[in-house]
Amino acid sequence: MKAVFVVNSFQEIIQLLSKYWSKQGCLILQPYDIEVGAGTFHPATTLKALGKKHWYAAYLQPSRRPTDGRYGDNPNRLQHFYQYQVILKPSPSNIQELFLKSLKAIGINFKNHDIRFVEDDWESPTLGAWGLGWEVWCDGMEVSQFTYFQQVGGIDCNPVPGELTYGLERIAMYILGIDNVMDLPFNDPNSLYPKKYGDVFYKSEREYSRWNFDIANHKILLNHFNDYENECNRILSQSDIDPQSGNAIIMVQPAYDYCIKASHVFNILDARGVISPTERQNFISRVRNLAKICAEAYIKSERN
């Protein structure tokens, strides 16, 4: 049996996923405009996972993990990559089926492949979040992370959101049969100006690797971390009532911005190698505290 269509570029996979999830009734959102370590950090997941309101959303999220930088020389590892994130709250009973169909939508015919749900519980110590689920394997390749969120910011999720995270580079390499990420066709290879992933990102991978590991000014970053932490706390210690309008305005998302900024700065400091193992725990728990107060503020703001 031949596939009915042929996917031929990285960007087409992103478009197909958006098209598919849009059809399932998801909001198609845009990436969050602050550096994050994973799609989960987008407020559309972290904050919307809390509270009672139903929420179906999907979006692309550029993600940064400074420690994973390899100067663009490793065929599989990048410090900047794309995740495709879907959040379905409450998790529908046919969520696995929806997921399998999404694979079909991007050209993986699961009648010819071995799809496996292998236990993998997810935990984000910095977000105070955890859930149970699987990593999804396609012919031995991890293509997605599938999680039923149980807690965020230390607060129980009820209803429970189901979260699907696609590692886009890996899936694209798999579908397009490419062994080195830098060789992935980014746009249609038959375009007027065909570009590969490396044409777009190789140079910046090298630049960030050097900066993350050796150059980043850790004194400045450490100050940033402290400033971000203070600002997050300060925002949420304001009175709920806005004196200008007399309305209750709890500034959850501005505070949460500073929480994720702190988290990202911590990741750079970690890559820079200036954090000892015990200090590491301490940093993580400081970020977690910020996530916790943001989560609590979100619940309160939703109640108002």
Add this chain to the structure above:
Amino acid sequence: MSDLILEFYSEEIPSRMQLKASRDLKVFFIDGLSSSGLKYNKIETFVTPRRLTLFIKNLSKSTPSYYEEKRGPRVGAPEKAIEGFIKSLNINKSSLYIQKEKKGEFYFYKSLHKGHSAKDIIIQITSDIIDRFPWQKSMRWGEGNLKWVRPLKFIYCSLFESNKKPQSVNFKLNEIVSVDYTMGHYLISDQKIFPKNIEDYKNKLFANKVILDRNERKTIIIKSYEDLLKTENSKVIYDDDLLEEIVGLVEWPVVLLGYIDEGFLSLPKEILQVTMKEHQKFLSVFNNKTKLIDKFIVVANMLADDGGKAILEGNSRVLRSRLNDAKFFFEKDMKIIKNKGLLSFKKKLKNVTFHNKIGSQFDRINKIEKLSSKIAHLISADTIKCQKAASLCKNDLVSQVVTEFPELQGTVGKIYADLDGTDIDISNAIAEHYLPVKHDDKVPLNPISVVVSISDKINTLICFWKIKEKPTGSKDPFGLRRCAIGLIRTLIENKLKLNIRKLIFDYLNIDELNDLFIFLEERFRVYLIERNYDHGVLDACLSYKDFNDPYLTFLKINTINNFKKDNNFKKLTYSYKRAINILNSEEKKNSIIFSKKPLSKLFEEKEEEILFKKITEVEKKVKRSLEKDDFYSALLSLSTFDNEIEKFFEKVTINVDNQDVKFNRLNLCNKVRQNMHLVAYFSYINV
């Protein structure tokens, strides 16, 4: 009589939890049915990644109804008493009847206890299971409040009587509704299945690509790979843990054989094997002719339209990229060994933190080296080899391969040492000093490995006790409990006498030392309780405050345990009890502990004299035996003064007016007690 099928159908249950779940399901029903009194013939349970199934054969339709007879007041008793009886049962006087008994005529009432139907009992047990099934981890989903290991989709529950239509058992538990059908392999078949009986259920599942029995799945996998390899002059390296994990990942195993690219065959086989096992769940295939791992077995859960071609291609590609990584790292390491030698790794350990309050891995190695040479000396092992092995044992932590595959620590160290031409005892020690890694792992047995292993473990314990980072509650981030039990097991299973308190004495202050030994003693106790040792015997030997030498204490415990079956043990406890009973009561009464030496000049009866002489004699013998760690002889000696004791208590009155004489006699009893306590606190042992 009817048969029952109950199936909990869910999303994928983690492989490692499946076997326990099927056992727990069985226990729930055995307990539930036995407490309800419902009769049955046989219970079986099965588990696949998506379902947990129970069969009950020949289940009664209900529990029998029965009458209970209640006796009321005597005929002619005051009206109030009769009224009270009627009221308490909530009945009319007309339901009472009179019956004659020996003591006269009484009112009686027969109350009917109605039996429960099998359906009700099954629903009750199922509801219990839903409420409190002991999953290691469970979760909520959607908008419900139910908890299960992963979302539970439905419960299929049906009763079958021969030649009758299946009777579905209908219930609703929270948001889960029972149904009268089940499903096959959800990726292959989307039909609903309506079984007619247990056999039909199995057959229909099979037809819809589900093999219910995990053992059958395992057999099929083994048979299939053997068939595939018939003409290949190769064999699968049997790995039961991995097979057990795989049968929990597939409902319909499809076994495929793949070839490893030639470029990777030069990699050490341990690296190949671990890469394939840990990351891909592949079984390694060993070529008998070339003596290399050159193939792999992958077990898919899919009967693919193209016969598995795409699946094998995909898996091969993933493996290639994994092995590329591994090869890249291995070659980088080899280059360093070739150019700078194996010892160059050690310097790099200076930059690797063991723990920021303790120091680097380099510091750690130095400490292990020193301990190793001390211990080697104490147990007469080859000091030079032990020291060399210790100095190399953590080198691989800075290798590229171990950084990438931490589970290969030790293994890689050994491979590199071998490639560098190191003595085989030493390279074995590098690999084996980590043992036991898992709960049921073997301990090291080669003397060099044993020395390095216990040195490493003792050093770890010392270091963490010094910085006061000991395990609390369920938290043990540095694996210190495992470390302690590993140490204890290694000493015991090697029959190694070693006074570890003396050894550690120089490194810790007295409070830290005592605290560490309370911890070690607790681990030791857990180790023996798991092996069904008697708590009393453990208490008798461990209340001793001199848990210094785990193997020696173990020897003592074992000897007493065996001695308990001996006839002499009765004699020993007889003497002990006589002495201790009177001492306990007199010590309480007089608020003193009798611990003085008995004085011969205060003896008035010859039985006192004889007992004292005997005790002195026994004491010498016991002490001599204990010096030789001969606990059996010590126990034998302690069982020899039962006659003297018996005569003593027969002829001598302890409670006399002369307090000096009385106390002297009690001091004599204490002597008996003291002697016994040279070996153990026998009062803890139930006899």
